[in-house]
Structure formats: structure tokens, C-alpha cells
Amino acid sequence: MEFSTKAHHPEKARTAPSPSAIPIVHPTLHDFEEVVAEFRQAWDQGQVTTGVFTRRFEVAVEEKLQVPHAIMVQSCTAGLMLALRALDLTGEVILPAFSWTATAHAVVWNGLTPVFADILPGTLTLNPEAVAKAITPQTAAIMPVNVFGCPPEYQAFARLANEHKLPLVYDTAQGLGSQVQTPDGSWVYAGGFGQAEVFSMSPTKVVSAMEGGLITTTDAELAQKLRQMRDYGKTADASDIAWLGLSARVPEINAITARHNFAHLEDLISRRQALVALYQESLQGLAGTSWQHVPTAYRSSWNYLTMFIDEQQARAPRDAVYEHLQSRNIQTKKYFYPALHLQKVYRQLGEPYRGTLPVTEAAAVAGLALPLYSHMTEDTVQRVVHAVREILT
Numbered sequence: 095m096e097f098s099t100k101a102h103h104p105e106k107a108r109t110a111p112s113p114s115a116i117p118i119v120h121p122t123l124h125d126f127e128e129v130v131a132e133f134r135q136a137w138d139q140g141q142v143t144t145g146v147f148t149r150r151f152e153v154a155v156e157e158k159l160q161v162p163h164a165i166m167v168q169s170c171t172a173g174l175m176l177a178l179r180a181l182d183l184t185g186e187v188i189l190p191a192f193s194w195t196a197t198a199h200a201v202v203w204n205g206l207t208p209v210f211a212d213i214l215p216g217t218l219t220l221n222p223e224a225v226a227k228a229i230t231p232q233t234a235a236i237m238p239v240n241v242f243g244c245p246p247e248y249q250a251f252a253r254l255a256n257e258h259k260l261p262l263v264y265d266t267a268q269g270l271g272s273q274v275q276t277p278d279g280s281w282v283y284a285g286g287f288g289q290a291e292v293f294s295m296s297p298t299k300v301v302s303a304m305e306g307g308l309i310t311t312t313d314a315e316l317a318q319k320l321r322q323m324r325d326y327g328k329t330a331d332a333s334d335i336a337w338l339g340l341s342a343r344v345p346e347i348n349a350i351t352a353r354h355n356f357a358h359l360e361d362l363i364s365r366r367q368a369l370v371a372l373y374q375e376s377l378q379g380l381a382g383t384s385w386q387h388v389p390t391a392y393r394s395s396w397n398y399l400t401m402f403i404d405e406q407q408a409r410a411p412r413d414a415v416y417e418h419l420q421s422r423n424i425q426t427k428k429y430f431y432p433a434l435h436l437q438k439v440y441r442q443l444g445e446p447y448r449g450t451l452p453v454t455e456a457a458a459v460a461g462l463a464l465p466l467y468s469h470m471t472e473d474t475v476q477r478v479v480h481a482v483r484e485i486l487t
């Protein structure tokens with residue numbers, strides 16, 4: 095498949111870390127000249143934060159994802175903190191421990207208690223049945239996570255939330271461009287589920303803003319509140335402060351970068367789909383290895399491709415594969431590891447989870463994310479495949 099020649103291809107550029115090093119992720123950046131021309135416009139006008147370019151990006155997102163409100167913020171973490179705060183919650187939030195630490199940080203920064211529930215084997219997203227068992231009168235919200243690009247069980251969570259009158263905030267950090275098929279067969283983008291979905295556009299994401307986050311919601315009142323809350327919580331006329339907000343406004347250069355890269359969303363994802371297919375085909379038949387299962391009614395954004403290496407069955411344990419690839423100058427990531435409830439910061443909260451998390455713990459010790467970025471070449475994939483085969487065959 096041809097890929098946009100306008101994309102910045104660091105494998106051919108002087109900015110590559112070293113000719114033979116393969117990074118685990120690398121932002122695919124587009125349209126440098128056009129982006130710089132817009133930077134200059136913002137610069138010359140002296141309007142460098144949360145201005146017309148931020149709004150232009152938000153409108154592009156609203157149109158593409160078909161969601162009425164998009165609010166750009168400085169990071170997904172800030173977006174999650176604001177979304178939880180805007181809902182005025184007290185008590186416990188149920189979330190997976192198989193996630194990046196920011197999911198739980200946003201909960202604790204709001205004075206809420208994280209309650210970790212287990213994930214589904216296969217998709218590795220939050221298990222709705224485990225969540226149902228963890229609901230108590232203290233439960234304030236449910237926070238499912240898009241895992242590596244695979245959407246969580248939106249329908250089951252909508253039913254559960256409805257039944258228990260609980261808000262749903264989705265951590266969709268890795269899921270910009272992921273889709274689900276509705277019962278009538280049409281496909282919808284992640285973005286319009288629950289009270290809010292929150293995306294990341296850091297350099298490790300499919301669409302990068304250099305740094306950035308994005309909150310989407312179908313609720314006009316919540317959207318207005320979040321717009322105010324990203325700017326300290328000012329009232330609409332800025333004459334007073336209405337909410338406990340953050341300073342999470344967006345530099346225009348981030349919004350400009352985001353909009354140009356976002357315009358290539360479908361290319362970025364189809365390129366990743368092709369690379370993932372190549373990896374999976376080339377790494378077939380290795381004892382004790384498996385992949386995340388993405389159901390046919392879901393489209394992953396393929397932010398990460400994680401191989402699961404079962405210590406009992408595979409030729410080598412996950413950590414040895416990690417070391418071996420490192421010796422071949424190939425960067426990988428033990429992902430998500432450690433699971434959140436086993437991280438020092440959360441261990442000291444005592445036992446912030448109900449029951450045990452066997453699926454989470456098994457996934458966390460087995461997962462190894464392989465290099466994947468949208469402009470990766472097939473030769474580079476084959477170099478990784480060769481190195482994996484060296485140790486796991």
C-alpha cells in the first residue's frame with residue numbers, strides 16, 4: 095500500500111535515533127511546510143493559545159467522529175481529571191488495572207477512590223461482569239479503557255450504567271480512530287459513548303499533536319463546562335470563576351499539528367492494519383505466544399501491537415525476549431506492566447480492588463509491545479520478526 099509521501103519519514107531522515115535502532119513508537123508527522131505556515135500565522139498574530147486553530151481542530155474532530163462536542167486540552171491525563179471533576183463525583187470509581195497509570199492518577203487527583211476490576215481474556219478490556227460485582231453504594235462512576243486501540247464493551251457498559259444510574263467516562267487515550275459496528279451494521283467512531291471519552295495525542299499515539307488531549311461528549315452542558323474548566327473554570331464572560339478547573343489550555347502549535355495529522359487518520363490506521371497483519375502472519379506458530387483478540391465488530395486503531403508470551407509454554411520468558419530484542423537494538427515495552435494495583439503508588443493505598451485480578455496479572459507479566467508506527471517499513475517489521483524468531487523458535 096502506498097503511503098502519503100508528505101509524511102515525515104524519519105527512517106530516511108537525519109533525525110533517526112541511529113541507522114540500526116528500531117524504536118517502539120515514532121510519531122508520523124505530516125505536512126511540515128503547511129504546519130509551519132500556520133504556526134507563523136498564529137505567531138504573527140500573537141494568538142498562541144486556545145484560539146482559532148484549536149477550534150478548527152475541534153471542528154474537524156466533531157465532523158469526522160460525528161460527535162457534537164470536542165474539547166482539546168493539554169493531555170489526556172488533564173482531560174480525564176477535568177471530565178471526572180466536571181461530573182462532581184464523590185466515592186469510588188471502577189476501572190481496570192490493565193492500563194496506563196494516568197487512568198488511576200486522574201481518579202486519585204480528584205479525591206476519588208480507585209477500585210480495580212479484572213479484564214476480559216482476549217480483548218483485555220474491562221470485564222463488565224467484574225464491574226457489576228464491584229458496584230456498591232459508594233460507586234460514583236465507571237471508567238473503561240480502550241486497550242492498545244481495541245474498544246471496550248460499550249454496549250454492556252451502557253446497560254450497566256443505565257441500570258445503576260452511574261456515569262461512564264471512557265479512557266480512549268489509545269483509541270482515536272477506533273470503531274465499533276452497531277447492531278444495524280454501520281460503523282461508528284469512538285467518541286460519542288458515555289458521558290465523555292478522552293483521547294491522547296502525545297507522540298506515542300496514532301495521531302500526534304506533539305502533546306495534547308481531547309475530550310468528546312454528546313452533552314452540550316458538560317462540553318461548555320469543560321471548555322471553561324480547561325481555563326481555570328472561568329465563567330463564560332471571564333468575570334468570575336465558576337468551577338475548580340485547571341490551566342489546561344492548548345498551544346495553537348499543538349492544535350495545528352493535531353489537525354494536519356488527524357487529516358490522515360484513515361491512512362495512518364490502514365497502514366497499521368497492514369503492518370499488524372504482516373507481523374501476525376510472520377510470527378505464526380511460535381509456541382506459547384498469542385495476540386490480543388479484536389472482535390470482528392470492532393476496529394482497532396492499532397496504537398500498539400502487544401505479543402503475549404506465556405512463560406510456561408514459550409521457548410523463552412517475556413523478559414528474556416525483551417533483553418534479546420534490546421541486544422539487537424530493537425526497543426520493546428513490557429506493557430501494561432506493572433499492573434496498576436501492583437505499582438508502588440497504588441500498593442500503598444491498601445487493597446483498592448475487589449477480589450483478585452487474575453486475567454490482569456497474567457496479561458501484565460506476559461505482554462511485550464513490539465515496534466509499531468505508521469511509517470514503519472515492511473523490512474523493519476521483518477527485522478523485528480527475525481529477532482523474535484531467533485529466541486522463540
Ligand SMILES: Cc1ncc(COP(=O)(O)O)c(C=O)c1O
Pocket residue numbers: 168169170171172193194196197239240265267268293294295296298306307
Ligand atoms: C490508557 C492511557 N490513558 C491515559 C494516557 C495519558 O495520556 P497523556 O500522555 O496524553 O496524558 C495514556 C498515555 O499513554 C494511556 O495509554
